Amino acid sequence: MSNATSTDTIVVAMSGGVDSSTVAGLLHRQGARIIGLTMQLWNQRRLPELAGDAPVAHRCCSLDDVYDARRVAEHCGFPYYVVNFERQFEAAVVRPFVENYLAGRTPIPCAQCNTAVKFDELLVTARQIGAERLATGHYARVSRNDATCRWELWRARDAAKDQSYFLFGLTQEQLARTLFPLGELTKAEVRETARELRLPVAEKPESQEICFVPSGDYAQFISAYLEEQGSAAGETSGEILTTEGEVVGAHAGVHQFTVGQRRGLGLSTGQPKYVVRIEPESRRLVVGDDCELFRDTCEVDEVNWISVERLDAPVRAEVKIRHRHEPAPAWVEPVPERPATGEENDGMSAALPSRRVRLRFDAPQRAITPGQAAVFYQGESVLGGGWIR
Amino acid sequence: MKPVYLDYNSTTPMAPEALEAMLPYFAQEAGNASSIHSFGQRARGAVERAREAVATLVGARPAEIVFTSGGTESDNLAIFGIVTHSPAPRKHVITTQIEHHAVLNSCQALERDGVEVTYVPVSTEGVVDPADVRRALRPETVLITVMHANNELGTVQPIAEIGRIAAEANVYFHTDAVQTAGKLPIAVEELGVDLLSLSAHKLRGPKGVGALYVRKGTRLRPLFFGGHHERDRRPGTENVTGIVGLGRAAELAAANLATDGNRAAALRDRLERELVARVPYARVNGGQAPRTPNTTNITFPFVEGEALVIALDLKGLACSTGAACSAGAVEPSHVLTAIGLPPEDARASLRFSLGHETTGEEINYAISVVPGVVEHLRELSPVYQKPAAAK
Numbered sequence: 011m012s013n014a015t016s017t018d019t020i021v022v023a024m025s026g027g028v029d030s031s032t033v034a035g036l037l038h039r040q041g042a043r044i045i046g047l048t049m050q051l052w053n054q055r056r057l058p059e060l061a062g063d064a065p066v067a068h069r070c071c072s073l074d075d076v077y078d079a080r081r082v083a084e085h086c087g088f089p090y091y092v093v094n095f096e097r098q099f100e101a102a103v104v105r106p107f108v109e110n111y112l113a114g115r116t117p118i119p120c121a122q123c124n125t126a127v128k129f130d131e132l133l134v135t136a137r138q139i140g141a142e143r144l145a146t147g148h149y150a151r152v153s154r155n156d157a158t159c160r161w162e163l164w165r166a167r168d169a170a171k172d173q174s175y176f177l178f179g180l181t182q183e184q185l186a187r188t189l190f191p192l193g194e195l196t197k198a199e200v201r202e203t204a205r206e207l208r209l210p211v212a213e214k215p216e217s218q219e220i221c222f223v224p225s226g227d228y229a230q231f232i233s234a235y236l237e238e239q240g241s242a243a244g245e246t247s248g249e250i251l252t253t254e255g256e257v258v259g260a261h262a263g264v265h266q267f268t269v270g271q272r273r274g275l276g277l278s279t280g281q282p283k284y285v286v287r288i289e290p291e292s293r294r295l296v297v298g299d300d301c302e303l304f305r306d307t308c309e310v311d312e313v314n315w316i317s318v319e320r321l322d323a324p325v326r327a328e329v330k331i332r333h334r335h336e337p338a339p340a341w342v343e344p345v346p347e348r349p350a351t352g353e354e355n356d357g358m359s360a361a362l363p364s365r366r367v368r369l370r371f372d373a374p375q376r377a378i379t380p381g382q383a384a385v386f387y388q389g390e391s392v393l394g395g396g397w398i399r
Numbered sequence: 400m401k402p403v404y405l406d407y408n409s410t411t412p413m414a415p416e417a418l419e420a421m422l423p424y425f426a427q428e429a430g431n432a433s434s435i436h437s438f439g440q441r442a443r444g445a446v447e448r449a450r451e452a453v454a455t456l457v458g459a460r461p462a463e464i465v466f467t468s469g470g471t472e473s474d475n476l477a478i479f480g481i482v483t484h485s486p487a488p489r490k491h492v493i494t495t496q497i498e499h500h501a502v503l504n505s506c507q508a509l510e511r512d513g514v515e516v517t518y519v520p521v522s523t524e525g526v527v528d529p530a531d532v533r534r535a536l537r538p539e540t541v542l543i544t545v546m547h548a549n550n551e552l553g554t555v556q557p558i559a560e561i562g563r564i565a566a567e568a569n570v571y572f573h574t575d576a577v578q579t580a581g582k583l584p585i586a587v588e589e590l591g592v593d594l595l596s597l598s599a600h601k602l603r604g605p606k607g608v609g610a611l612y613v614r615k616g617t618r619l620r621p622l623f624f625g626g627h628h629e630r631d632r633r634p635g636t637e638n639v640t641g642i643v644g645l646g647r648a649a650e651l652a653a654a655n656l657a658t659d660g661n662r663a664a665a666l667r668d669r670l671e672r673e674l675v676a677r678v679p680y681a682r683v684n685g686g687q688a689p690r691t692p693n694t695t696n697i698t699f700p701f702v703e704g705e706a707l708v709i710a711l712d713l714k715g716l717a718c719s720t721g722a723a724c725s726a727g728a729v730e731p732s733h734v735l736t737a738i739g740l741p742p743e744d745a746r747a748s749l750r751f752s753l754g755h756e757t758t759g760e761e762i763n764y765a766i767s768v769v770p771g772v773v774e775h776l777r778e779l780s781p782v783y784q785k786p787a788a789a790k
Contacts, residue, residue: 092727093705093706094705094728134779135705135709137779138702138710138775138779138780140710140775
């Protein structure tokens with residue numbers, strides 16, 4: 011927390027859970043002037059058919075969570091407000107989530123939400139209401155490297171809880187205004203602190219699923235959302251082919267599948283088959299054996315550099331290609347992005363650092379999935395990250 | 400400085416006199432107004448005195464006043480009471496696009512039960528045209544419900560004219576007068592209404608109590624069933640304490656109506672004038688229409704009203720924007736949308752509503768703090784850069 015000073019006003023993004031509540035409690039105890047904000051992101055009255063069996067308490071932006079956050083604010087005695095970001099959340103997170111699935115990709119809405127909503131729109135609101143910094147309950151660390159003059163993003167001390175993977179999109183400006191007070195703590199210590207601070211949420215259970223799809227059934231959510239928007243959901247159905255080109259079945263929609271998936275294919279072939287590739291244009295699902303899922307290279311787009319300003323030559327890094335993935339050693343190589351105009355490449359493009367890289371893993375990786383993030387680590391520090399093509 | 404409260408349309412602090420009048424009825428005078436004994440009789444006396452006070456405030460007879468739990472219940476009792484009592488196979492209701500949710504959502508519930516509803520639009524100044532109401536009439540129309548003044552804009556609706564249209568058509572006419580009772584003179588005969596809702600906590604009475612004026616001879620089905628309280632219109636042991644508070648507040652409101660109104664109007668006009676002069680692009684919504692004396696609604700383009708309300712609250716100035724949802728977040732205002740504001744302007748609008756306790760000093764504070772906060776928000780707003788750069 012090297013960038014916290016006592017004179018600042020700090021906004022704490024509060025979900026009503028134990029992590030962000032503990033952040034608020036800790037900062038408040040340290041004497042910081044804090045304001046709690048809870049983002050109302052999704053109206054749970056929309057798509058009511060999705061509510062299903064999910065208990066109300068686990069639904070997104072449930073009143074219970076707001077109530078919990080408010081109780082923490084009252085308990086500690088700091089100002090607290092709920093802010094409506096439904097419009098921004100839908101535009102920046104929900105719609106791209108649906109479009110990505112329809113395009114045969116497997117998106118990570120949490121990373122998108124961090125970059126485009128939490129550390130963007132919410133940070134603007136925080137500054138508008140007089141705060142200079144935003145603190146969240148993420149498990150990660152941020153620090154200033156005085157040698158490089160860069161703000162760096164580091165893995166959390168608690169490796170099991172580390173969320174730096176979801177934060178790779180933060181810009182220098184955003185990192186400079188961000189506090190992750192839990193980065194040095196383990197989950198157990200956070201619970202302990204919450205109890206010590208007598209926070210009313212100290213014993214609250216964890217939530218795991220994507221917040222606006224509490225049931226975890228993405229396909230059902232996408233169908234319901236498309237129906238609400240008046241677009242057809244059935245148009246993504248198509249054939250299932252093997253890698254040899256043999257048609258072996260049909261599927262109900264590409265958005266129901268992700269690379270590496272085995273379940274739900276409905277194939278009666280002898281050997282287990284996995285989704286190897288999704289071809290959104292022809293709405294084809296290509297399946298193969300487990301061994302066909304391994305690749306040693308892929309391209310990554312829209313890279314955000316963190317510990318470096320740009321990449322001009324290949325570097326070594328450990329690369330994480332999904333949240334629960336043991337980072338794998340690889341070469342990260344800059345790929346020149348073709349200028350849109352073609353010929354006139356006389357130094358103009360050199361001024362714009364490339365935001366595309368090619369990864370060459372030392373060992374092939376299973377199920378490199380388009381739409382997921384690839385985050386490059388050098389030790390504990392995040393070099394950068396982007397979206398797998 | 401003490402935080403400044405400019406959100407009286409949302410609720411008002413209780414008049415000390417109302418509080419004092421209520422106190423004996425919490426403990427010493429705890430009789431049930433329906434009981435035969437002396438304890439009950441004293442409670443009954445207090446309830447009936449309050450009924451007279453409320454009747455006087457709106458120019459009705461005491462027997463025409465039904466006590467309820469507040470404005471929302473009064474609106475529901477009027478709307479469901481009339482519509483569900485009607486035996487007609489096809490039923491139609493006329494209302495406006497700018498009603499309070501207590502009316503709008505009641506109408507939507509009726510629609511789900513097969514009742515047809517016309518939501519009459521309003522002008523850009525937030526006023527309904529009586530001719531539109533007349534045009535919306537159908538043979539099967541059973542109720543017209545139009546608010547007396549809008550809660551967000553303060554704009555006063557042409558109730559008396561609509562009352563004449565309703566009378567000619569022999570259709571029941573309800574008005575939600577929650578924002579005008581105690582602020583504007585009300586005479587139910589002149590307005591030509593059959594039903595009129597009011598709420599105690601908007602006129603310096605306690606929360607949780609209100610009243611519905613029901614013209615003598617009006618047939619309506621109760622919402623609740625139980626004892627024979629309130630002439631069979633609203634069963635349940637009377638909230639004696641609350642009713643006493645409402646009665647006393649109604650007396651005070653009637654006595655102070657002209658003075659409070661003039662004072663509020665002068666302060667409101669100054670606030671409005673100064674803010675429009677000091678904040679670039681600021682403009683008043685509904686300012687050309689007749690309005691309640693205490694309300695102003697101002698658009699501050701290029702800001703998010705929600706952030707503005709929070710920033711002002713942190714500086715000790717309480718006002719409001721849009722309608723708070725159950726979580727406390729702000730939902731876009733259907734009223735500002737109905738007067739034709741684009742969504743971004745609707746979100747950039749604030750309501751300041753003044754009350755009996757508002758002082759000139761408080762208005763000075765608002766005038767001094769709002770322009771700077773708006774400017775700060777605009778400096779950090781990505782959308783403000785464009786018009787500024789384009790100039």
